[in-house]
Amino acid sequence: MEDEESAGWCTLESDPGLFTGLVADLGVRDVEVNEVVTLGDDVEEWLQLSRPIYGLIFLFKHDARLAQPSRPPLAPDATPPGLFFARQTIHNACATQALLAVLLNCREAAEFRIAVGERLRRFWEFAAELDIESRGFAIGNDEHIRAVHNAFAPEKGFALEQTEARRRRARREDAFHYISYVPYGGHVYELDGLSGGPVDLGPSAAADTDTPCRLEPWLEVALQAIRQRIGRADGSEMRFSLQVVSRDPVPELQRRAQAGDTAAQQQLAPHLSKRERWERENALRRANLVPLGVRLLVALADAGAIEPLVARARERERQRIEHARRKP
Amino acid sequence: MAAAAWTDPSAGSVSNEVSAGRVLLQFRAGRMNWDGGRVTADARKGRVRLARTHEGLFLFQWMERDAEQVEENLIVFPGEATWRRVSECTTGRVYLLEFHTSDKRLFFWMQEPRVERDVLWSRRVNNLLEGRDVNDGVEALSAMAAAVARPQPHRGAAGATVSVQDLQQALQGLGHRLADTASTATTVGTPATEESIVGGEGSGGVESSRQPSPAPTPSLSDVLQLDMHLEQALQQEAVQQALQPFLQPLLPDGHDVRSVLRSPQFRQQMDALSEALLESGPEETAEMIRAFDIGQQGGGGEQRNGLELFLEALVRRARHADEESRGDAHADELGAGKERQRRPHNSG
Numbered sequence: 056m057e058d059e060e061s062a063g064w065c066t067l068e069s070d071p072g073l074f075t076g077l078v079a080d081l082g083v084r085d086v087e088v089n090e091v092v093t094l095g096d097d098v099e100e101w102l103q104l105s106r107p108i109y110g111l112i113f114l115f116k117h118d119a120r121l122a123q124p125s126r127p128p129l130a131p132d133a134t135p136p137g138l139f140f141a142r143q144t145i146h147n148a149c150a151t152q153a154l155l156a157v158l159l160n161c162r163e164a165a166e167f168r169i170a171v172g173e174r175l176r177r178f179w180e181f182a183a184e185l186d187i188e189s190r191g192f193a194i195g196n197d198e199h200i201r202a203v204h205n206a207f208a209p210e211k212g213f214a215l216e217q218t219e220a221r222r223r224r225a226r227r228e229d230a231f232h233y234i235s236y237v238p239y240g241g242h243v244y245e246l247d248g249l250s251g252g253p254v255d256l257g258p259s260a261a262a263d264t265d266t267p268c269r270l271e272p273w274l275e276v277a278l279q280a281i282r283q284r285i286g287r288a289d290g291s292e293m294r295f296s297l298q299v300v301s302r303d304p305v306p307e308l309q310r311r312a313q314a315g316d317t318a319a320q321q322q323l324a325p326h327l328s329k330r331e332r333w334e335r336e337n338a339l340r341r342a343n344l345v346p347l348g349v350r351l352l353v354a355l356a357d358a359g360a361i362e363p364l365v366a367r368a369r370e371r372e373r374q375r376i377e378h379a380r381r382k383p
Numbered sequence: 384m385a386a387a388a389w390t391d392p393s394a395g396s397v398s399n400e401v402s403a404g405r406v407l408l409q410f411r412a413g414r415m416n417w418d419g420g421r422v423t424a425d426a427r428k429g430r431v432r433l434a435r436t437h438e439g440l441f442l443f444q445w446m447e448r449d450a451e452q453v454e455e456n457l458i459v460f461p462g463e464a465t466w467r468r469v470s471e472c473t474t475g476r477v478y479l480l481e482f483h484t485s486d487k488r489l490f491f492w493m494q495e496p497r498v499e500r501d502v503l504w505s506r507r508v509n510n511l512l513e514g515r516d517v518n519d520g521v522e523a524l525s526a527m528a529a530a531v532a533r534p535q536p537h538r539g540a541a542g543a544t545v546s547v548q549d550l551q552q553a554l555q556g557l558g559h560r561l562a563d564t565a566s567t568a569t570t571v572g573t574p575a576t577e578e579s580i581v582g583g584e585g586s587g588g589v590e591s592s593r594q595p596s597p598a599p600t601p602s603l604s605d606v607l608q609l610d611m612h613l614e615q616a617l618q619q620e621a622v623q624q625a626l627q628p629f630l631q632p633l634l635p636d637g638h639d640v641r642s643v644l645r646s647p648q649f650r651q652q653m654d655a656l657s658e659a660l661l662e663s664g665p666e667e668t669a670e671m672i673r674a675f676d677i678g679q680q681g682g683g684g685e686q687r688n689g690l691e692l693f694l695e696a697l698v699r700r701a702r703h704a705d706e707e708s709r710g711d712a713h714a715d716e717l718g719a720g721k722e723r724q725r726r727p728h729n730s731g
Contacts (some may be wrong), residue, residue, distance in 0.1 A: 099685065141394070204713070240430075253707045257724070266581045312686045331637075335635075335636075335638065336640075336648075338637055338638065339635050339638065339643065339648040339649070340648055341635070342649060344635075344643060344649045344653055345653070346633055347634065347643060347649075348607060348630055350633065351607060353625075353642070353675075353703075354625035354710050355616055356697045356698070356704065357701070357703040358616070358622070358704075359621075359701055359704065360616035360622060361701045362698055363612060364606050364607075364612060364613060365601070365606055365698060367610075367660055368601035368605040368608070369600075371605060371608075372599040372600070372601040372602075373599050376599055
């Protein structure tokens, strides 16, 4: 029995290494995703990112106040032609859908042009003809996109029946809201699949800020909108993350390093080790680790080592429960 | 729907139709005879068939493989009976159809060639017995079966059908135990039925299984937390040897055991398994324990959660291995397992 909301899509972590791997597997070349910890106030952090920056993905633990669009969404006939916006119809597809919202809107714009690859280009050509709701279904039903997405979560090696309680809990845990921000045709757009349409944040150069622009004008506009959104939370505790989609600096650095550029060689090293780490982490995400865990438990049992380990784990659990009780 | 199926002339082969309705499920299994103390296998090739008559009655049938004459023909009402594996019989694949409403019990032995799929047949049978869709949850279970059906170098030809001789041998032991447990059953006033056959108290559960455990049940990720103690255990030669044959295919690229153990992904997945076990009933848990080839579930599972039963199965396996290893060393000594003595740890 298929859960309609997930419709065969796994939940994914929000992680830059995962997103970078996902983009590459979708057939898009030379794009990297990084997580930033400041909203532009630490300019240094932002200046370190490679250019151009294609778009931002802002995600937060779902909250009704934060979920409201920055401005009323555009009606279909007011939406600029060629701007890709799709309603989110599949809950678990949100991360992939947010990435697509950035990638597909950078496919041609002169300055931001990226090679989205044959498959996504064909998907775009097909989806462009559809209304925003049908586009959401088109993403949900695209075998290729779904397979790439699902490859980052292990097959369910042990899943039992999806009980109603389990489903409800999963929904709650994974209720992250994803919003993409992209420059398009001289304006900045807020693309939220749960909203009724794209939101026009205005011309790229018109950030309403007292401080002089130190980042690209469109980024200032987008960051301003994100700051205002966060401001609605009244300082109450909230979880959010900001991912930056930009050009992958590695190919360029590699070219220069090979040509004998020592500065490029030095810059390259940390990038490569970051990539290696991401690949190792992605290998873990893709793997079904349950058989290994169970084999390990059995091997420990056969060697007579399991009992003390179980006893210790019990003791830790007992202490944890006690600790939780003592806390008000 | 049933009527349409059985009057459909295109339904073709006779084996697909029952004179009275529609076949819902059919698989290869032999029958067994139980005389109150001893179970003997009927060596004939047979099949179990579940069908629905066009009046809507649900039938559980057994017949010889190539015969059409039904030898056992039972009408079963939804929720009236359960199909479960007889965990006492470790070599054979013995199943029991047990009625909650009467003393009726029928034993069968699986003759399907692929042992790892027993759990799927079992699920399908119970789905039908409980009025669910025949394939409810089977897909997920099937993924699990595939995940655990990796090479098991320490075992013989896993998956081969057990021969009748092997089965009889295993059953002799089972028969004795059945008789023993039946006569020592403590429930006063209850006739010595085989209540205790499947998961009875006297079936060798560890001491802690007698009562609901007072200690909290930890997650499996907690049992495998890479601390000093687990590190010491991992350095034991016995553990390394037991792990070595299947380690490489199960390790993700660029990882060793320790890097996996330390990862949040491993923790998450073991937590998810633990949570699935916590919410599992004794039947589901028994299937998981069996699918993972850990051994058997102990008795009295009704009072405890599935995770607790899973941990107990591991501890039981450890004690069993311990006894066996000492049994090998002192082949003639009796009373192995009276004192709890740990095998000397190899510090290697």
